[in-house]
Amino acid sequence: MTDTETNSVPERKRGSGVKMVYDLLRDEILDLVLPPGSPIDEVQLAERFKMSRTPIREALVRLAGEGLIDTLPNRSTMVANIDFLNMHTFFDALVLMYRVTTRLAAQYHRPEDLQVIRAHQAEFAAAVQAQDALAMIATNAAFHSAIAEAGRNPYFVALFNRILDEGRRILRLYYQSYEDRLPQQYVDEHEEIIAVIAARDTEAADRLAKTHAEQIVHQIQKLFTREQRLDIAL
Amino acid sequence: MTDTETNSVPERKRGSGVKMVYDLLRDEILDLVLPPGSPIDEVQLAERFKMSRTPIREALVRLAGEGLIDTLPNRSTMVANIDFLNMHTFFDALVLMYRVTTRLAAQYHRPEDLQVIRAHQAEFAAAVQAQDALAMIATNAAFHSAIAEAGRNPYFVALFNRILDEGRRILRLYYQSYEDRLPQQYVDEHEEIIAVIAARDTEAADRLAKTHAEQIVHQIQKLFTREQRLDIAL
DNA sequence: TGTCGATTTCTTGTCGACAAATAAAATGCA
DNA sequence: TGCATTTTATTTGTCGACAAGAAATCGACA
Incomplete structure (x- = not known):
């Protein structure tokens, strides 16, 4: 197997991972593919995108800053709910x-x-x-x-x-x-x-x-x- | 030395580090202790607060989300300039x-x-x-x-x-x-x-x-x- | 059987280290 | 000496691993 070249290569530019995760999650949230209240699992996303949790977390922090997800400290993070009352x-x-x-x-x-x-x-x-x-x-x-x-x-x-x-x-x-x-x-x-x-x-x-x-x-x-x-x- | 109890103890609750750095940097930016254009060094902050770069970076990502700092990819991050022209x-x-x-x-x-x-x-x-x-x-x-x-x-x-x-x-x-x-x-x-x-x-x-x-x-x-x-x- | 407490499991927050990208310095050449 | 190129150094982005906190599970006792 000539895996010395193709194997274990992320095939992804440095710094593009965060943007990729951010953009995709944002779209999925806005399109309700991830409906309000959906739990967001860091390790699951890490596996899905084949990267470590660090860039995932950065994308989540940015989404939280825009109010698209809510993060409970030391607990789960989930898609922000829609405030129908207000x-x-x-x-x-x-x-x-x-x-x-x-x-x-x-x-x-x-x-x-x-x-x-x-x-x-x-x-x-x-x-x-x-x-x-x-x-x-x-x-x-x-x-x-x-x-x-x-x-x-x-x-x-x-x-x-x-x-x-x-x-x-x-x-x-x-x-x-x-x-x-x-x-x-x-x-x-x-x-x-x-x-x-x-x-x-x-x-x-x-x-x-x-x-x-x-x-x-x-x-x-x-x-x-x-x-x-x-x-x-x- | 009875350092088994007092030594190497962060003396800091889990999750409070980010907020601490965020709050302090925010104040220093708004009070112009860090004037516009000031470079922000991650490792320096890490040493100053005696923590790793991870929570520092999270605080910086949040500040960038609010437009208080500008981050050039793979390069320096600095305090956002004031746009006098607009x-x-x-x-x-x-x-x-x-x-x-x-x-x-x-x-x-x-x-x-x-x-x-x-x-x-x-x-x-x-x-x-x-x-x-x-x-x-x-x-x-x-x-x-x-x-x-x-x-x-x-x-x-x-x-x-x-x-x-x-x-x-x-x-x-x-x-x-x-x-x-x-x-x-x-x-x-x-x-x-x-x-x-x-x-x-x-x-x-x-x-x-x-x-x-x-x-x-x-x-x-x-x-x-x-x-x-x-x-x-x- | 139900309730409370201990233990286990699971997720998150933090860490130290490594690798990539860029800037700075040093070297070679005309 | 001046310019181009290589080498070094610094800084950022990413990784795997570990520890703390909370929830879930289990078990003891009434």
Whole structure:
């Protein structure tokens, strides 16, 4: 066996392990492959990725810093739960960040930003056309994240991305059971938002973003109450 | 020597090491004991705290997650620089978060919150009385952080605390050289803010917070331009 | 049979050491 | 002397192992 060359070679660049684990765990958490409350086992991950626990732990520390996992000292670590009791705080933050980032995008965007935003919008429209709810969720988040980037305020971008992540989890939770399709109306509203950003109309951007966000909030609340009714009926 | 009991005993609870290093480094960074750009040496910290590099690295990963240090892969890690070129993004975020957190505090605060807020205000007033600029900076930040807590929106609290931290660094930078004293006016404005929060007057809270924040921004900008003039004069 | 306590098991936090990557120093050559 | 290249040194990223803490299991006793 000529294993002197191929054997026991990690085949992996130094420092890439953490990012790999981080990215994958993050995706699995946001896509609810790992639902809230799922236990996270370090040794299991270490075996799965064929690396020691050290880089695994670093990835977990970073995820904990973003609030995606909760770590009890000397005890288990698990995927963070969704706080349904204080959902209104999430809605408040969502609406405000939609408004602020869209407003700033209208103010500070550069031509190349619009191209990126339009590309995301095209993907979102395609997802709506295909009635692929999960793709809608992801592309919608990417669309608004791109708008936030165009606003060029790192503080707002960071918070907004965090909120969009949480929103992805919440929507994913409902679209597991309900194959509702986001209406074509959202696509049209996105087009309007792009138009006012391109026209640098900050007030209109604020107004449209507010309406748009409130509609999304309303939709989530509708799903939420429907779910509650089902719980009661059981 | 009866070293069987006292020797080689870490005298430190399991898991407390990370927090200790994290807290201390954080304070030293915010107080500019470690100025922006300072190199951070893992082994040096390990020797200083008499522990291995593992808990040190965990603390550093967390600090990096909060943007307080920058880590170049395979190279040095250092205290994050202050982005003077995009200071306006900081000001935008500061003003908005002042407004939102104060508004929410007026809306959602409980009686015990007011006690905490008033206690911080007393400390701030004492610092102003003593003309202790550094204490003013710290107690002012604590005062507004307490207001944010009373607003009970974890998303806004997290971002606001991050902004207040950055503000502490910026102010500290100027108050190293200039012994300006924050005016008594700020103490009075704080009192007004407390009053409208207690009265649950959200609109007045918003308005006062906006004015208050803009004054602080203006003051920082004044220090900033003065510093620039000195740079030119040299 | 149920409850309390001791023991075992399992997971996490820490350690010391090694290897890779980069920076710094030293050497060779024109 | 100046530049390129090799060598050394320093620092980071990763590893395997061990110890502490908590949960689970087991057993003794009422």
